[in-house]
Amino acid sequence: MIIDTDTASDDAVALAMALNHPGVDVVAITTVVGNCSLEDTTRNALYTADLCGSGVPVYAGADRPLLVKAGLATYFHGMDGLGDHGYPVPSRSAEDTDGVSALITHIRNSPGSTLVTLGPLTNVALALAQAPELVDLVGRCVVMGGTANTVGNVTPAAEFNLWFDPHAARLVFASGLPIEMVGWEICRGEAGLDATERAALRALDTPLAHFFLDCNSTALEASRKQSGTVRLQLPDPTAMAAAIDKDGVVTHSSSHYVEVEAESPLTRGMSVVDSLDVTGNPANVEVVNAIDTARFKEMIFDAARG
Ligand code: RIB
Ligand code: CA
Secondary structure (H helix, E strand, O other), X not given: OEEEEOOOHHHHHHHHHHHOOOOOOOOEEEEOOOOOOHHHHHHHHHHHHHHOOOOOOEEEOOOOOOOOOOOOOHHHHOOOOOOOOOOOOOOOOOOOOOHHHHHHHXXXXXXXXXXXXXXXXXHHHHHHHHOHHXXXXXXXXXXXXXXXXXXXXXXXXXXXXXXXXXXXXXXXXXXXXXXXXXXXXXXXXXXXXXXXXXXXXXXXXXXXXXXXXXXXXXXXXXXXXXHOOOOEOOHHHHHHHHHHOHHHHEEEEEEEOEEEOOOOOOOOOOEEEOOOOOOOOXXXXXXXXEEOHHHHHHHHXXXXXX
16 A cells, blocks of 8 residues: 555544554555645654554655645644644654655556555646556555535535645546545544544543544544534545445445546536536546445544554
């Protein structure tokens, strides 16, 4: 597995799910700007790897979107991306190789691997521009991003990862990569951890259980203000669960033509899903429509046990 991430609080839980899973071999983590600056997303990824006792190489990628300017999501995840708890400096630095080159090298070296994207798609778009053949080398590309014709979380039309760099998202969705899209709508409702589930997680009393909850303290409050939910929504872990255990987690998916809007100020970043196949265009995305939320949550608890 190769993970591309704008590591903030929910990404961190997703990274731990993969790093701590006995059936997953994470060969590389590449970081991108999004939730917070590239420096902070990279530091957060390294710190999370430390907590998991992992020496997986981390490579810093793009520090800005391809064309547009975009605001960070520090309002949601905290200024440092991990709830501003003053976590220690990571034990190591990122590799010297940049994230885009690393994506190309690791995908070439691990044909058939699963690429999981947890942030804006800038690195992936830049890698595809340099090496278009990557689309045939990636086994699965599980994308946390978009919303399937439903409400967005950063504008009424768009989810943050696709909104932050809409041109990159448009390129990646049109590239031919075997995309499995886990939209923001899948991460809401029953997929969120309610107070009882959060208390049970806390009661595990492991360093990761405390970290999962503490680093998402700002996100929990921001979610409540944003949509009134009292649940802790964890989009990236939702996508990671689908990547790790597709048969156990994904209960319904369907393949459709999906195009991303990149120019309209009103709908920039919108993932337009041709759910009724009215365009006649060939399907380019497998859209996840429903998950087994209990199975997903079990995977978070398993990761927290370390
Ligand atoms: O819209 C949710 C996504 O945006 C998640 O990946 C979160 O980490 C942010 O990057
Ligand atoms: Ca993310």
